[in-house]
Amino acid sequence: MITIEHVRKVFPLQGSEFVALGDVDLELADNEFVTVVGPSGCGKTTLMNILAGLETPTSGRALVDGEPVTGPGPERGVIFQQYALFPWLTVRKNVEFGLRTAGVPRARRREIADRFIALVGLERFADALPKTLSGGMKQRVAIARAYAVGPSILLMDEPFGAVDAMTRVRLQEQLLTTWSQEKRTVVFVTHDVDEAVFLANRVIVMAADPGRVSEIIEVDLPYPRTEEIRLSAPFATLRNRVWSAVHRHEAPVR
Amino acid sequence: MTLVQAETTAVRRPTAGKRRLGVPKTVLNGLSVLIGIGVWWGFAVSGFDIPAPPAVAERAVELIADGTLAEDAAASLVRVFTGFALGVLLAVPVGFLMGWYPPVRALVEPWIQFFRTIPPLAIIPLAIVLMGIEETPKIFVIFLASFLSCVIATLQGVVNVDRTLLNAARVLGAGDRVIFARVVIPASSPFILVGMRVGLGSSWATLVAAELIAAQQGLGYRMQSAQLYYDLPTIFVGLISIGVLGLAMDRLLLLAERRLTSWQETR
Ligand SMILES: Nc1ncnc2c1ncn2[C@@H]1O[C@H](COP(=O)(O)OP(=O)(O)OP(=O)(O)O)[C@@H](O)[C@H]1O
Ligand SMILES: [Mg+2]
Numbered sequence: 001m002i003t004i005e006h007v008r009k010v011f012p013l014q015g016s017e018f019v020a021l022g023d024v025d026l027e028l029a030d031n032e033f034v035t036v037v038g039p040s041g042c043g044k045t046t047l048m049n050i051l052a053g054l055e056t057p058t059s060g061r062a063l064v065d066g067e068p069v070t071g072p073g074p075e076r077g078v079i080f081q082q083y084a085l086f087p088w089l090t091v092r093k094n095v096e097f098g099l100r101t102a103g104v105p106r107a108r109r110r111e112i113a114d115r116f117i118a119l120v121g122l123e124r125f126a127d128a129l130p131k132t133l134s135g136g137m138k139q140r141v142a143i144a145r146a147y148a149v150g151p152s153i154l155l156m157d158e159p160f161g162a163v164d165a166m167t168r169v170r171l172q173e174q175l176l177t178t179w180s181q182e183k184r185t186v187v188f189v190t191h192d193v194d195e196a197v198f199l200a201n202r203v204i205v206m207a208a209d210p211g212r213v214s215e216i217i218e219v220d221l222p223y224p225r226t227e228e229i230r231l232s233a234p235f236a237t238l239r240n241r242v243w244s245a246v247h248r249h250e251a252p253v254r
Numbered sequence: 255m256t257l258v259q260a261e262t263t264a265v266r267r268p269t270a271g272k273r274r275l276g277v278p279k280t281v282l283n284g285l286s287v288l289i290g291i292g293v294w295w296g297f298a299v300s301g302f303d304i305p306a307p308p309a310v311a312e313r314a315v316e317l318i319a320d321g322t323l324a325e326d327a328a329a330s331l332v333r334v335f336t337g338f339a340l341g342v343l344l345a346v347p348v349g350f351l352m353g354w355y356p357p358v359r360a361l362v363e364p365w366i367q368f369f370r371t372i373p374p375l376a377i378i379p380l381a382i383v384l385m386g387i388e389e390t391p392k393i394f395v396i397f398l399a400s401f402l403s404c405v406i407a408t409l410q411g412v413v414n415v416d417r418t419l420l421n422a423a424r425v426l427g428a429g430d431r432v433i434f435a436r437v438v439i440p441a442s443s444p445f446i447l448v449g450m451r452v453g454l455g456s457s458w459a460t461l462v463a464a465e466l467i468a469a470q471q472g473l474g475y476r477m478q479s480a481q482l483y484y485d486l487p488t489i490f491v492g493l494i495s496i497g498v499l500g501l502a503m504d505r506l507l508l509l510a511e512r513r514l515t516s517w518q519e520t521r
Binding site: 052053054071072073074076077078080082084085086087088089097098101102129130131145149 | 416418419421422423424425426427428429432436437440441443517518519
């Protein structure tokens with residue numbers, strides 16, 4: 001279970017202060033799939049970094065299974081908004097990175113890596129360097145790399161942002177398939193309202209300045225989510241609700 | 255792989271080359287050298303007080319035949335490589351420490367910036383007084399020249415490591431040591447290699463100049479003693495050798511750099 005208790009994050013900004021997150025309170029159940037939507041700059045990445053243990057809140061705290069987050073941990077996998085692949089390592093070596101730090105023996109490492117490379121459909125590029133991949137392919141490598149360590153919580157920051165619409169749908173379905181096979185808690189940031197509704201148990205709508213949770217919308221659509229569901233009337237209703245929630249709270253232009 | 259590369263170059267060259275001149279680059283390079291020699295010859299025969307290419311070639315053959323050229327070149331190269339190797343070996347860890355620990359940087363950087371403004375040659379008088387006229391002062395000056403350019407480059411490399419890569423490594427379970435060995439070192443290697451190239455260039459220049467001042471052997475010394483007898487052909491042989499060797503060393507490091515950092519996006 002993930003608990004976020006009165007988390008505030010303040011960044012210094014040219015002598016004054018900028019409130020990136022003002023008092024965020026959230027509770028996420030185990031194996032829940034939560035998506036986070038909100039305008040640019042509302043603190044989505046900041047919230048993810050706090051959960052990942054890469055950033056400490058100015059006040060309040062984040063807890064995972066009752067334990068305060070004090071740093072990164074192998075049970076929390078992170079997929080960054082920028083791909084963050086190691087450019088000097090091949091696709092396979094990138095995917096193996098976390099396994100290597102965990103001390104997994106070479107043969108086993110390779111086996112696991114190859115499985116996840118196949119999952120994201122990059123078998124042919126296993127020995128390629130990141131510079132030869134497209135943006136979407138890089139993002140898929142990043143996904144495989146995070147999956148490979150077997151985290152129970154996945155923190156995904158706009159993972160499909162750079163992927164074309166077709167691949168995006170395929171990755172969404174893949175993600176839901178793996179999630180239903182090996183349940184884990186997923187926190188998934190996106191700009192795409194359709195994507196937010198399609199994937200989630202709950203959509204968390206954030207608003208900016210100060211960054212805060214403005215609305216939480218339950219998505220009571222059954223899994224597995226299919227094309228049929230995507231085109232159904234209840235889906236459209238939910239999407240419209242999320243859409244207007246995002247826009248209602250959009251920060252006034254300063 | 256090589257086949258594919260050969261193909262792409264074969265395909266690319268006519269389109270890229272033809273549009274400009276229709277002559278391959280290597281032919282133009284060779285032509286340029288020949289023209290240069292021709293101009294030099296022209297100056298020599300039209301009354302300028304310099305030896306013509308045949309005289310220089312003749313002297314080169316003599317110096318090669320009696321082993322002087324090889325001995326001098328070897329003496330110079332050994333000095334350069336010793337000083338350079340020592341400089342790089344110290345610069346890389348110091349640069350890493352400076353980049354990784356801000357207090358170390360704050361303590362060390364003023365000195366490095368200060369010594370960087372002093373031309374290495376200006377250290378020679380002091381080095382000779384303190385270390386005698388044997389090999390030590392020369393190697394020390396080379397060491398200093400390569401250390402200074404390499405340490406700054408390493409520092410730049412460490413400071414420029416992408417924060418998201420560090421974060422990516424941390425969330426994949428890497429501790430400080432692993433991050434250092436498997437992220438910081440590879441990420442800063444392009445900077446270090448550039449620093450090494452700059453360092454080797456300035457080492458070579460410094461060494462030859464140092465040999466002009468005090469040495470019993472070496473390319474610089476050979477030119478210095480030739481100067482006493484107005485032996486211009488020997489001076490020319492020395493100059494050309496220095497240029498060719500310097501160019502060869504630079505190309506070698508460039509090749510290593512290309513090989514080791516071919517993973518970079520910008521190429
Ligand atoms: N290290 C930092 N120093 C100063 N300000 C920061 C820092 N990190 C984030 N901020 C500020 O905090 C706010 C929230 O940033 P954050 O990256 O969390 O937004 P976001 O919701 O992820 O936006 P986007 O959708 O564009 O990725 C921004 O206004 C940003 O300028
Ligand atoms: Mg963001």
